[in-house]
Amino acid sequence: MxxxxxxxxxxxxxxxxxxxxxxxxxxxxxxxxxxxxxxxxxxxxxxxxxxxxxxxxxxxxxxxxxxxxxxxxxxxxxxxxxxxxxxxxxxxxxxxxxxxxxxxxxxxxxxxxxxxxxxxxxxxxxxxxxxxxxxxxATAAARMVSAAGGRPLAEMGSRRTGERSAVAAARAAYIAGFSATSNIEAGRTWGVPTMGTAAHSFTLLHDTEEQAFRAQVEALGTGTTLLVDTYDVSRAVETAVRVAGTGLGAVRIDSGDLPEQVAAVRAQLDSLGATETRITVTSDLDEYTIAAMAASPVDSFGVGTSVVTGSGxxxxxxxxxxxxxxxxxxxxxxxxxxxxxxxxxxxxxxxxxxxxxxxxxxxxxxxxxxxxxxxxxxxxxxxxxxxxxxxxxxxxxxxxxxxxxxxxxxxxxxxxxxxxxxxxxxxxxx
Known part of the structure; x- marks a missing residue:
């Protein structure tokens, strides 16, 4: 500091x-x-x-x-x-x-x-x-924690606020019950657990989605989270399991009709034998969209803009x-x-x-x-x-x-x- x-x-x-x-x-x-x-x-x-x-x-x-x-x-x-x-x-x-x-x-x-x-x-x-x-x-984050019903949330709003506010927001969200942040400085200064893997640009960098997934798995291990909505979600899930095996840690969905998409991905993962692979969703979430997915097989959430702006x-x-x-x-x-x-x-x-x-x-x-x-x-x-x-x-x-x-x-x-x-x-x- x-x-x-x-x-x-x-x-x-x-x-x-x-x-x-x-x-x-x-x-x-x-x-x-x-x-x-x-x-x-x-x-x-x-x-x-x-x-x-x-x-x-x-x-x-x-x-x-x-x-x-x-x-x-x-x-x-x-x-x-x-x-x-x-x-x-x-x-x-x-x-x-x-x-x-x-x-x-x-x-x-x-x-x-x-x-x-x-x-x-x-x-x-x-x-x-x-x-x-x-x-x-913290007040907004606490509402999201309540809506999540015990499922973990990650704060990932650094790009939606000022650079110093981003650190403060990560700390406040953690106090309110979020489990991690994408902000590295919040980890260094305040001891907040940090997380992060790859964005769509990493997939787009490679000639094929499979090459991108292989590069990420080689660097971070099969326990990583693969982003599956750059092109076609169903095809990406199949590729992800083929590359990482049924021990793949998680897949992330960042777009689309989330409840419907999550249900389809859960069914596909189970059919491929990846029954322990988790599903995390992001995509402009707030406490209301999180609550709307209460019955969906979502394992964790990532929240950005809404939490760092106090959700209104x-x-x-x-x-x-x-x-x-x-x-x-x-x-x-x-x-x-x-x-x-x-x-x-x-x-x-x-x-x-x-x-x-x-x-x-x-x-x-x-x-x-x-x-x-x-x-x-x-x-x-x-x-x-x-x-x-x-x-x-x-x-x-x-x-x-x-x-x-x-x-x-x-x-x-x-x-x-x-x-x-x-x-x-x-x-x-x-």
Whole structure:
């Protein structure tokens, strides 16, 4: 992972607010900010939080080095006094949040940042850009995992998003239950299992389909996956089994009427004695097309565009709001936005997941006081400026994946519905 500064991955008004607060002498007022979603995009039943581990690494690198300071000075973004303050910036506050992989609902305080106003507000854009995208991908991916009914899915959308977003998407999909990714950097950085064999261009490179299959089998072994829809699927399946034998690992279908095509290929493979050869399908899949193949003899799915774009909801609708601060006398006061349709609930929050016989029944958010009448949802992420290391890297990614499985398992059965509707759990403030 690069050590490059992340300080300019932000909006200008974060820095101009710091500039004005410094001038007013209010920049270091102790404050509490929250990141939350007002509603679930796409009228989905629940959201899946992803991006926390990535975010913590980016916060560690949120430093204004000479290159960043020089650019800000040259373009007259803030005053010299503010540049001096930024030069010494190191986040020294504390952050609590939902575990990565946790399910969430409208109003869930997913990230609670406690620090001086300037220290906390300057992180807003970074926090939202990471959590909004990664959680959108994870939420869509979780729906696909549910629709797949236990059959493995591979993320293969790198060519449908930005090069850095592709890595983030692969990680988020893995946390949500995908089993692998085509993206190599996601494997190196985050420990996500990688996969991949050949595209249609490899078949077209060779004089015959048989030559292409032989070259691939010689390089990757008979356990490989052969792509069989470049020309004629039935003829390709016959050639694939003849070349690799009945021990061929899998065939991939990337076009056509998939349910009909899969049934025909399964029958043909069985008739050729390749009863253990698996069938994987790709071809612009989403949760709905995956669900439509529930009765088809598909063994695995590969998903690209839909998962990296959040399957129609590319952002999670999260916002970052000041909910409490100290006044000039040092007393804590709750603050909230009152505008129509965008109001907020002030006060420090302590959320719990209410459970009955192991099944979640409500998201209960205690305002201004901590209670213990359910599964506590906030965990420490940063304590006095020090990041809790267990949330980082490949280890943190695997832990998030495991937690996602446990959190989804707590939800009532209607959480698996793909139709638009109300959140599966109510959010209750007490």
């Amino acid at each position: 690069s050590d490059a500064s992340t300080a300019l991955l932000t909006d200008q008004y974060e820095l101009t607010m710091v500039d004005a607060a410094l001038r007013a002498g209010t920049h270091d007022r102790p404050s509490v900010f929250e990141a939350f979603a007002r509603r679930l995009p796409g009228a989905r039943r629940y959201g899946v939080l992803a991006g926390t581990g990535r975010l913590l690494e980016l916060i560690e690198r949120f430093r204004f080095e000479e290159a960043e300071l020089s650019w800000l000075r040259e373009h007259h973004i803030v005053s010299e006094a503010t540049l001096d303050w930024l030069a010494d910036y190191r986040f020294s506050g504390s952050i609590h949040g939902y575990r990565e992989g946790e399910v969430f609902f409208p109003g869930s305080p997913l990230l609670v940042v406690e620090a001086g106003f300037a220290e906390a507000v300057v992180l807003e854009t970074l926090i939202l850009s990471v959590l909004n995208y990664d959680s959108a991908v 909801s590319p952002a999670s609708g999260m916002v970052y709001k000041l909910v409490a601060r100290q006044d000039a006398a040092g007393e804590w006061i709750s603050v909230a936005k009152r505008s129509a349709l965008k109001g907020t609930v002030g006060g420090r929050k302590f959320p719990v997941r209410q459970l009955v016989d192991g099944v979640a029944t409500a998201e209960v958010i205690h305002v201004g006081h901590a209670e213990h009448d359910g599964r506590e949802l906030l965990v420490p992420l940063v304590v006095d400026g020090a990041v809790e290391r267990q949330h980082l890297g490949a280890e943190g990614t695997r832990a998030a994946r495991e937690h996602r499985a446990a959190a989804v398992a707590e939800l009532p059965p209607e959480a698996a519905r793909l139709s638009r509707g109300e959140p599966v759990l109510p959010t209750v403030y007490v």
